[in-house]
Each structure stands twice: as C-alpha cells, then as structure tokens.
Amino acid sequence: MADPAWLPWPAEFAERYRAAGWWRGETFGSVLRERAAAHPDRIALVDPTGGRDGGRRTWSYGELDVRADRMAAGLTARGILPGDKVVVQLPNTAEFFEVVFALFRIGALPVFALPAHRRTEISYFCSFTGAAAYVIPAVHGGHDYRELAAAVRAEVPGLREVFVADADPGDFTALAEVPLDVPAGGLGHAPAPHDLAFLQLSGGSTGVPKLIPRTHDDYIYSLWGSNEICGVDADSVYLVALPAAHNFPLSSPGSLGVLYAGGRVVLCPQPVPDVAFPLIESEGVTITGLVPPLALLWTEAAARTDRDLGSLEVLLVGGAKFSEEAARRVRPGLGCTLQQVFGMAEGLVNYTRLDDPEEIVVTTQGRPISPDDEILIVDDEDREVLPGESGHLLTRGPYTVRGYWNAPEHNARSFTADGFYRTGDIVRMTPTGHLVVEGRAKDQINRGGEKIAAEEVENHLLAHPAVHDANVVGEPDPYLGERTCAYVILREGAGELRPAAVKKFVRERGLAAYKVPDRVEFVSAFPKTGVGKVSKRDLRTAAPADAPALVPAPP
Ligand code: OOB
Numbered sequence: 001m002a003d004p005a006w007l008p009w010p011a012e013f014a015e016r017y018r019a020a021g022w023w024r025g026e027t028f029g030s031v032l033r034e035r036a037a038a039h040p041d042r043i044a045l046v047d048p049t050g051g052r053d054g055g056r057r058t059w060s061y062g063e064l065d066v067r068a069d070r071m072a073a074g075l076t077a078r079g080i081l082p083g084d085k086v087v088v089q090l091p092n093t094a095e096f097f098e099v100v101f102a103l104f105r106i107g108a109l110p111v112f113a114l115p116a117h118r119r120t121e122i123s124y125f126c127s128f129t130g131a132a133a134y135v136i137p138a139v140h141g142g143h144d145y146r147e148l149a150a151a152v153r154a155e156v157p158g159l160r161e162v163f164v165a166d167a168d169p170g171d172f173t174a175l176a177e178v179p180l181d182v183p184a185g186g187l188g189h190a191p192a193p194h195d196l197a198f199l200q201l202s203g204g205s206t207g208v209p210k211l212i213p214r215t216h217d218d219y220i221y222s223l224w225g226s227n228e229i230c231g232v233d234a235d236s237v238y239l240v241a242l243p244a245a246h247n248f249p250l251s252s253p254g255s256l257g258v259l260y261a262g263g264r265v266v267l268c269p270q271p272v273p274d275v276a277f278p279l280i281e282s283e284g285v286t287i288t289g290l291v292p293p294l295a296l297l298w299t300e301a302a303a304r305t306d307r308d309l310g311s312l313e314v315l316l317v318g319g320a321k322f323s324e325e326a327a328r329r330v331r332p333g334l335g336c337t338l339q340q341v342f343g344m345a346e347g348l349v350n351y352t353r354l355d356d357p358e359e360i361v362v363t364t365q366g367r368p369i370s371p372d373d374e375i376l377i378v379d380d381e382d383r384e385v386l387p388g389e390s391g392h393l394l395t396r397g398p399y400t401v402r403g404y405w406n407a408p409e410h411n412a413r414s415f416t417a418d419g420f421y422r423t424g425d426i427v428r429m430t431p432t433g434h435l436v437v438e439g440r441a442k443d444q445i446n447r448g449g450e451k452i453a454a455e456e457v458e459n460h461l462l463a464h465p466a467v468h469d470a471n472v473v474g475e476p477d478p479y480l481g482e483r484t485c486a487y488v489i490l491r492e493g494a495g496e497l498r499p500a501a502v503k504k505f506v507r508e509r510g511l512a513a514y515k516v517p518d519r520v521e522f523v524s525a526f527p528k529t530g531v532g533k534v535s536k537r538d539l540r541t542a543a544p545a546d547a548p549a550l551v552p553a554p555p
Contacts, residue, residue, distance in 0.1 A: 003083065003196050006213045007403035007411065010419070014194070017398040020372060022225075023217035025193045028104035028256075029068075031220065035262050036065030042234075044259060046266040046283055047094040059094055061262070064101065070179035071102035072187055075133075077180055078161060078173075082107035082189045085129035085199065087122060089113040091140045092244045092267040095165040095175060097255070099135055103198075104216075107191035108132070110198045111211065112245035115140055116450075119151045119510030120460075124208055126156040128406070129199065134159055135175065138166035146170040151510070193217045199405055200247055200345040203451025205424060205442040207459050210414075211405040212345050218399040219251060222349060223260045225369040225399075226253035229351045230287065230314060230339060236263035237311070239279060239288035241271040242449075247345040248319055249289050258287075273301035281307045289316035289341070291449030293479045296326050299333035312336045314354070318343060318365070319449030320481050321437050327362035340365050342437055346421050347400025348373055350435055364434035365427075373397035375435070376420060377427060390428035390438045394420040443536070445474035445484050450514045452484060454536075457517065460509045461486055464502065466494035471526055472517060473539045486517035487526065487539055497522070 002008070009017070017023045035044075040062030051057035059067065080086060086103055088110045090096040103110045111125050115137075126134060134152065136145035149162045149172060162172040169175075191197070197219055199211040226232070230253050238258040242249040244267070250256055255265045266283045268276050271294050279285060290298065295317045302309060315330060318341030330338040342365035343349035350366035368375065376394040377385050385391040394416060402419050403411040414422050424442030427435045445452040454472040461470035469489040474482035490497060499520035506516045527538035 003213065003405075005406035006196055007401075008194070008215075009402055013398075013419075017217075017221075017372065020398075022221045022370060022372060022398040023193065024220060024224075025217070026220050027191055027193050027195075027216040028101060028197060028220070029190060031260060032061070032065050032068060032101055035259070036061040039234075039262060040065075042262065043264050045094045045097060046264065048267065048279060048283075049269055050094050050267070057094060064097060067098045067179070068101035068105055069182050071098050071175075072105040073182045074178035074180040075102055075108070076106055076187055078133075078178065080106060080108050080132055080161075082191065084108040084132040085111050087111045087113050087125050087129070087131045087134045088245065089115060089117060089122065089134070089136050089145065090165055090244070091115050091137055092240050092269060093137070093165065094267065096244050096267075097259075097265075099163075099165070099175070100198075105187060105190070107189055107195060109196055112198060112200050112250075114201070114243050114245060114512070116243075116512040116514055118512055119148060119155070121209065121510075121512060122148065122152050123155045123510075125211075126152055126159050128208075129211065131156075131159055133161040133163060135163045135165065138164050138168050138170070146172060191216065193220075202345055202404065203444060203446075204453040204456070205444040206410065206453055207455045209453070209456075210407055210410055212401055213403075213405045214401065218347070218401075219256075220260065222251050222347075222369060222399040223253060223257040226251065226349065226351070227257050227261050229253075229353060229369060230257075230316065231354055232257055232261045232263060232287065234262040235286070236261060237266060237284050237286045238263060239266045239268050239276065239283075239285040241268045241276055241288050241290060241294070242319075248291075248316075248341070248343060248449075252289060252316065252318070252341050252343050252349050252351075253287075254289065273298055273305065277301070277305050277307040277309065280309050280312055284311040286311055287314040287316070288312070289318070291319040292317060292322045292326060292481060293448040295322065295330065296479065299326070299329050302333045302335075309334060309336075314339055316341045316351075320446045321365070324362050331358075338362070342366055342435060344423060346423070348395045348397065348421070348423070349399075352434070356434075360430075360432060360434055363436070364430060364432075365437050367432075367434050368395075368397070370398055373400070374420070375429070377429060382416070388428060388431070390426055392441055393423045393425045393427045393435070395423060396420045445472070445482055447474070447482055447484060447514060447518075448480035452515050457484070457486065457506065457511075457515055460506050460511060461488060461502070463509065464505050466490055466497050467502075468492075468494075469526070471534055471536060471539055473536050475519075475540060477518075483518040484515075485519040485521060485539075487521050487523050487542075489523060489525065
C-alpha cells in the first residue's frame with residue numbers, strides 16, 4: 001500500500017536492486033515466522049530485568065512469533081490498521097520487540113521515538129504523523145510517561161489510544177490486556193516487501209525533526225549486508241546498550257540484524273559498565289555497539305573490572321567521530337576487534353572491515369555496505385572534488401531513502417534532482433576507498449552521538465520574553481566530542497537572567513534533556529561574516545579554554 005507522503009525509489013532502480021539480489025522480497029513478519037519455524041526453541045531475546053519481580057526473562061523465537069501475532073490481532077481489534085502510525089517510545093525491553101513486530105505484521109508503521117523525548121517532540125510526532133496510538137512504559141529512568149502521555153493527549157486529540165507496557169497503566173490501557181487469539185482467517189492483510197515498515201527519526205538540522213520512511217526490502221538488506229560485514233551469525237549474542245529504537249543498535253547490525261541471523265539479543269537497561277559488564281559475562285555477549293563517549297568509558301573501566309569480558313569479539317563504535325587516539329585503546333583495553341561505523345538513519349552505513357589493517361580501523365570510518373552504494377564527494381557547487389580531497393558527501397543506493405516523509409520543501413534541499421541524499425557530512429576518501437569524516441556542513445551539534453538541530457533549540461530560546469536573539473553552536477568537549485553552547489543577546493531593559501534560568505526555561509518547554517544547552521553565554525552582539533550573516537564558525541571558536549569538562553550522560 002503506497003503511502004502518498006513517501007517518495008519510493010524510481011522503478012528502474014527498484015528493479016536493479018531486486019535483480020542484484022539486494023532486495024530479497026522478505027518482510028519482518030515473514031522473517032520472524034521463518035526463524036520461528038526453523039528453530040522455535042532457540043532464545044531470541046534476553047531481558048535481564050523484564051521478568052516477574054524484576055528478574056531475568058527470555059523469549060524464544062517461537063514465543064516472540066506467537067506474541068507478535070497475538071499483539072497484532074489485539075491491536076487490529078482496537079482499530080490499528082495497515083498504514084496507521086504508532087509512536088513507540090519504549091526502553092530496552094522485550095516488549096519493544098513484541099510491539100514492533102506486531103505493527104510490522106499489521107502493516108502499521110512504528111514511529112521510533114527515544115526514551116529521552118518529551119512533550120514537545122512527542123506531540124509533534126503524534127500530530128505530524130496523525131498517529132493512531134502511542135506506546136510507553138509507565139515509569140522509566142525516574143520519569144512518569146503516563147503524565148507525558150496525558151499532556152500529549154491534551155495537545156493531540158486525534159491520538160486514539162495510549163498503551164502502557166507495565167502493570168499500572170493509570171488512565172490508559174495496559175499493553176498486557178491487548179493480545180488476542182489470531183482470527184481463523186489470519187490478520188486479513190500482510191504488508192508487501194516494498195511497503196513502508198516504519199518511520200525513523202532524523203538527527204536533523206531544521207526547526208522540527210524529519211521522519212525517514214524505510215521499507216522492509218531496503219532495511220532488511222541493510223541488516224544482512226551488515227551481518228556479513230560484522231561476522232554476525234546464529235551464534236552471535238548482541239548487547240543492545242544504546243536506546244533500542246535508534247538506527248545504530250537496531251540495524252548496524254543491531255538487534256534486528258542478529259534476529260535475522262537467528263542469534264540472541266540481550267537488552268541492556270543502561271549502557272554503563274556496572275550494568276553492561278556483568279551482562280557480557282553472564283550472557284556471553286559477542287558483539288555490541290557504542291557511541292564514542294561510552295566506548296571511552298568502557299575502555300577505561302575494563303582496566304579495573306573483575307568481570308570476564310572474554311566473550312566480546314567485536315565492538316562497533318559510531319554515531320560520532322571516534323578519535324584515532326581513543327580507537328587505538330580499544331583492542332588493548334577491551335580485548336576485542338574494533339569496527340568503526342559511520343551511518344545515518346537515512347540509509348548509508350559504512351564499516352571498517354574485520355580484516356582491515358589496524359591503521360585503517362583506527363584512522364577511517366569505513367566503507368559502504370553495498371557495491372551499489374553510490375558515493376559522491378563534491379564542492380559547494382556540487383562539482384566532484386579531486387580524489388583524496390574533502391568535500392560534501394552525497395549518496396544514493398539500495399537502502400538510502402529518496403526523500404523524507406511528507407516534507408517536499410526539505411526534500412528539495414536535502415536531495416539532488418537525481419536522488420542523491422545530501423548527508424551534510426564533510427568527508428574524504430582514502431585510496432583504499434575508506435571514508436574519513438572531516439567535519440560537518442549541517443547546522444547540527446553531535447553531542448556524543450546525540451544529534452541536536454541548532455535551529456530547534458534556538459527557536460525555543462527565542463520564545464523566552466527576555467531573549468532578543470540566540471545562536472546555538474557546538475564546542476569541543478573531551479568526552480562528548482562536542483557539547484552545546486547557547487549564545488544569547490538579551491532584550492534591552494530585560495533585567496538580569498541567569499544561565500540556569502535559561503536552561504530551566506528550555507527544559508520546561510518539554511524538550512529532551514540532551515537538547516538543553518550545556519552552557520549559556522550572554523553576549524551583546526554576534527560575530528558576523530563578510531556578508532553580514534552570523535558567523536557560527538567564530539562562535540564555535542569562542543569557547544573559553546577553561547570550560548569544565550562534562551561527564552558523559554547515558555544516551
Ligand atoms: C547514526 O545515525 P544518525 O541518523 O543519528 O546520525 C547520522 C549522522 C551522520 O550524518 C554523521 O553526521 C554522524 O551522524 N555520524 C558520524 C559517525 N557516525 C554517524 N560522524 C563521524 N563519525 C562516525 N562514525 O548516527 C548512525 C546510524 C547507523 C549506524 C551508526 C550511526
């Protein structure tokens with residue numbers, strides 16, 4: 001069923017990708033069914049705190065398959081139909097997979113929110129997609145999501161259902177009450193491989209986040225393509241340390257890649273060494289993925305731990321630039337192979353290969369998954385640069401989208417006329433074909449892998465009655481790579497305003513905590529470029545050298 005807000009691949013490309021064997025004609029629902037038939041008793045998911053009394057719980061492939069079916073039947077009975085959007089904001093729990101596979105089976109589209117998102121973001125996702133339902137935990141990380149859902153519902157009356165994945169749903173429906181037996185005739189509809197499977201969030205560089213439409217065919221290719229490159233097979237045990245809904249732990253190769261291979265997925269409630277290391281030891285974790293600040297933290301903690309991390313074979317690090325110096329410390333520190341991954345929710349994913357020489361692994365961000373990933377490195381006028389020179393990365397390929405969902409104006413800017421995605425990354429290519437990320441042309445801050453669109457935060461700052469103008473930039477941070485600084489010009493006669501009050505104001509606008517500026521600096525004017533525009537480049541270098549280093553916050 002074609003979604004009118006979605007730009008599919010032109011027919012000639014779709015045919016080429018199918019003929020090449022990249023698009024296998026599978027859906028997530030069919031893959032789970034096949035794995036469950038082939039090895040029903042093999043463990044698919046380990047949720048270390050998901051059992052009764054907070055103990056360990058496991059679901060086999062057979063059980064996950066049946067649960068997904070029953071959840072799909074129950075959701076269908078409650079009016080969730082093919083093509084409907086459902087905002088899913090669940091932490092790293094088995095229910096995340098039960099719900100998501102149920103929606104895949106129905107042909108309804110999960111919209112993947114992160115646990116950190118708050119009222120402003122969730123209301124936007126719900127209203128922009130016309131979401132039929134919203135799925136939350138009751139309480140997670142000290143935050144009551146039922147209160148959040150009540151606030152969202154007040155703002156978005158079209159949101160029909162809120163499901164709570166806990167025993168105490170408050171005013172809403174407990175997820176556990178939803179499942180039903182599948183009717184004799186089945187669910188009545190099954191999505192096609194070329195249909196949309198879900199909407200993923202873009203890191204974004206604009207005032208509001210953009211949504212990325214991914215199909216079964218294209219995403220499943222990115223899974224098995226990643227599996228081949230990362231050595232994932234039925235014996236792999238993947239630890240989901242980052243938030244499960246993010247593209248990196250979901251698909252690079254991530255939980256879905258490992259489930260595709262028939263391996264085992266272990267859900268880590270928090271990505272800190274004290275929680276993750278015991279799980280690596282007890283569950284025999286072989287592979288996981290981390291953002292650079294966590295990779296640093298783990299490498300340092302490994303020197304002091306008495307946990308046996310010997311099962312860990314591969315650590316993927318990506319989401320933000322991993323410094324060469326930190327990359328060199330991974331193998332001696334954690335005793336495993338490092339793979340750098342430079343990916344994006346829009347599609348393209350690059351990996352260093354398991355057999356790449358150490359020098360390449362520590363100095364590059366890898367090369368694309370697919371021989372059909374087209375890479376262009378261009379100057380400001382879209383002319384290709386000379387080999388080895390750096391420029392804007394443009395890409396097109398069998399798992400890179402051709403447009404954002406329902407965003408024709410953004411699409412005209414973010415994609416070339418012939419369908420290349422403008423990544424906003426500045427890269428160069430080594431003679432071996434590996435990419436090195438040199439910088440960024442998009443107005444975004446990459447705070448240890450968490451992406452912040454400067455414009456989005458600036459708009460919230462401008463809503464403060466005392467703020468005349470604001471610019472948000474990234475400044476160097478030893479752990480996070482970058483942290484945010486808001487430069488603010490106050491209105492004349494506005495009186496005194498403290499940085500803490502500005503941060504509180506932003507937080508109370510209902511934004512994810514990671515978007516609240518780390519530092520607020522009051523200035524009387526902004527530096528200007530030759531043509532009189534604000535020079536963010538000059539603001540970026542204005543950071544005082546003695547600014548305190550931040551300890552990394554869990555993503
Ligand atoms: C991943 O996905 P997103 O959508 O959160 O962010 C994509 C952006 C890239 O365009 C680039 O600016 C940055 O994140 N990035 C990196 C990087 N990996 C991502 N910058 C430098 N070095 C790297 N290794 O972040 C993502 C998706 C799938 C796999 C891994 C990461």
